[in-house]
Amino acid sequence: MKKMVVPPTDVSYSERHKYVVNSKSNTIKGEPNTTKINLLRLEPQVLVRFRQFEQAIAQNTLFDFPENPDLIAHKDDLLSCYTGRTKKVQEIFKLIEDAQPIRFLKRCPYCGITLPKTYDHYLPEAHFPELSVHALNLIPCCGTCNSTKNIFWKNNTHRTFLYFYADLIPNVQYINVNIITGVSAIGARFSIQKPINIQNSVWVILSSHYGKLGLISTYNELASDEITEVFNACVSHLRCGGTNIRRFVEELLMPEEVLYGINHWRVVLMKELAVSAEFAHFVNSNV
Structure with missing residues (x-):
């Protein structure tokens, strides 16, 4: 079991979020796309959260990273960035996959057994919808591990699953x-x-x-x-x-x-x- 390679930031993760939002249609059936309008309005808050999330990773303080109730109130619109699976979202997936060594993603990082065909939101999308397309919150994994982990990423004292972009995985046999x-x-x-x-x-x-x-x-x-x-x-x-x-x-x-x-x-x-x-x-x- 090894850490994953952090995806490159030639284009910042924040800019990639903007690309996803901007790629949405301006109108739906001739009417203004209210989801896109709301996402553009929320963009400054989301980008602040992106920076805070990246700082928490760098400082190893993910356990204390708080939810944002104001953004959770807009969960459906924020999650539409991910669920739409637009070309710009697919580019984020490809960015993650291409950063890994050849054949590394032949097996799910969580279990080391099955081909990873889904993505887990390490910080659950239900509680952190603003991070739904942040590359560092997306871990390729198999469906079984994804459903087992679900939203249960920590308990009262510690995180309960490895975070493969940053956690120390000792190079001694356990x-x-x-x-x-x-x-x-x-x-x-x-x-x-x-x-x-x-x-x-x-x-x-x-x-x-x-x-x-x-x-x-x-x-x-x-x-x-x-x-x-x-x-x-x-x-x-x-x-x-x-x-x-x-x-x-x-x-x-x-x-x-x-x-x-x-x-x-x-x-x-x-x-x-x-x-x-x-x-x-x-x-x-x-x-």
Whole structure:
């Protein structure tokens, strides 16, 4: 699990909001577009909020970022910037996606499993409608993570989900896996454990993220299929003249580790399989 790359600001996020508003039609069925008129009236307030949001990110004070009741009262008009999915909104999506390493968005940043086909508003759009098209409030994610997170981004004491544009994601292993061997099959059991050198303020958000999304139990459910895929690849490797299972598996996982980090569940699993004598024996007995 790694941070996302912050989208570039060659054109400021504020200017992109203006583009979205200005791209709306001036009239609807011959009548003035009252939504656009209201959005233009609200623009100075929205741009102030953009600056405040960006400052909160830079200062790591998102938890204390307040809602704005005056703007919430115009929620429907403000959310029309996002729901319209105009060309200018699509450009914001593309800006986010193009900033990420190639293949990074093959997997949802929240869970590391599924192709991300939606966008989560990290600060929920129902409570922060003015930020509905701010690139730094949009996290590509899968539908399951989006619906699970919903509006529940914090509790009384801390944020409950990782903010992938700015949060510190430690480069030390905190996801672990034990290989379980049976008579005719190999399984795995994942766990999450706090390393001694991770600050509590970082860990409380990190562990909450995994807990709220139920990721450890999901990884456990998926482990058998992943092991089967690695097993089949290793069998093919040996049948084609290969000799070193450990080196082969480590070569398989290397691009994944570079892309997703040392705590991506598939990386953790493959690393453990690479050094497992039981797994190697199981592969060799099936060649």
